Amino acid sequence: MxxxxxxxxxxxxxxxxxxxxxxxxxxxAGMLAQAQLNxxxxxxxxxxxxxxxxxxxxxxxxxxxxxxxPLSWEQRLWLAVLHGGDTALIGGLTAAKVHGLRNxxxxxxxxxxxxxxxxxxxxxxHFFRTRRPLVEMRAPGDLPLCRIEPAILxxxxxxxxxxxxxxxxxxxxxxxLTDADRLRDWLGRMTPLRRAKEFRPLLADISGGAQxxxxxxxxxxxxxxxxxxxxxxxxxxxxxxxxxxxxCEWRLADGRTLxxxxxxxxxxxxxxxADDKRRNRKLSTPDRSVVSCSAYELRYHAWEVIEDLVALGxxxx
Numbered sequence: 001m002x003x004x005x006x007x008x009x010x011x012x013x014x015x016x017x018x019x020x021x022x023x024x025x026x027x028x029a030g031m032l033a034q035a036q037l038n039x040x041x042x043x044x045x046x047x048x049x050x051x052x053x054x055x056x057x058x059x060x061x062x063x064x065x066x067x068x069x070p071l072s073w074e075q076r077l078w079l080a081v082l083h084g085g086d087t088a089l090i091g092g093l094t095a096a097k098v099h100g101l102r103n104x105x106x107x108x109x110x111x112x113x114x115x116x117x118x119x120x121x122x123x124x125x126h127f128f129r130t131r132r133p134l135v136e137m138r139a140p141g142d143l144p145l146c147r148i149e150p151a152i153l154x155x156x157x158x159x160x161x162x163x164x165x166x167x168x169x170x171x172x173x174x175x176x177l178t179d180a181d182r183l184r185d186w187l188g189r190m191t192p193l194r195r196a197k198e199f200r201p202l203l204a205d206i207s208g209g210a211q212x213x214x215x216x217x218x219x220x221x222x223x224x225x226x227x228x229x230x231x232x233x234x235x236x237x238x239x240x241x242x243x244x245x246x247x248c249e250w251r252l253a254d255g256r257t258l259x260x261x262x263x264x265x266x267x268x269x270x271x272x273x274a275d276d277k278r279r280n281r282k283l284s285t286p287d288r289s290v291v292s293c294s295a296y297e298l299r300y301h302a303w304e305v306i307e308d309l310v311a312l313g314x315x316x317x
Contacts, residue, residue: 076124260290
């Protein structure tokens with residue numbers, strides 16, 4: 001179980017949102033906590049009766065389902081957060097997935113919990129202890145869910161792999177789930193936070209037009225090797241009239257435009273690689289040249305990429 005320290009927050013009201021257990025179960029995907037049943041004056045004898053006739057199933061030491069089959073994704077979320085207690089929130093990449101983040105799934109469900117709470121572990125649930133005011137981080141809605149900004153910042157602050165942490169911040173902006181300004185605002189509100197010092201220039205790059213970690217890398221390489229920063233995500237129409245967005249563009253001294261397309265890992269697919277080559281041809285004109293490099297080259301051999309860009313006319317600063 002991870003742990004991080006910040007400031008204590010107040011505890012919200014107990015999650016007894018309906019007038020009967022049926023009302024509450026309808027809101028919570030059929031999941032109920034023992035504390036909620038106590039608040040609704042459902043006796044332990046009634047609970048045992050539901051279990052005995054197999055209308056309900058006990059899923060953890062104090063969470064029940066009003067169904068007996070395999071749990072759905074939504075039910076797993078409710079089980080995890082109800083087990084975590086009144087202040088618990090779905091957090092981390094799990095919260096990001098609920099908010100709509102694609103291609104960043106993890107097997108375990110992450111739950112942010114009050115540092116002072118004590119409870120049993122649950123298989124498939126990762127509890128992250130914090131003293132931050134969770135009530136202020138909660139998103140609107142019935143499901144106790146952390147807002148996308150604090151959820152992804154906490155994940156990035158404590159993710160062991162720095163590049164994965166940076167990539168997650170870039171991804172939530174790239175997929176338009178938030179923007180760099182809101183992340184910067186939450187970064188200030190969450191002080192102190194691990195890696196905050198390195199997140200600030202990263203967010204500056206993202207707000208400057210870099211929409212992926214590879215684009216952040218090219219801007220960093222340009223500064224390191226003293227060449228002009230590119231324009232990012234420039235909207236163009238190719239010869240077939242289709243709207244395209246280029247990764248990086250430079251206006252050269254002779255009036256021509258140089259475009260650099262950065263290929264990620266999925267570009268290794270043969271059909272995708274063919275589509276990329278076709279795209280580059282259709283974007284090329286007598287006044288606009290398109291070249292490409294891989295994200296791997298940019299990460300580990302940036303000086304070679306920069307050397308080629310300079311040879312093609314990108315000016316040094």
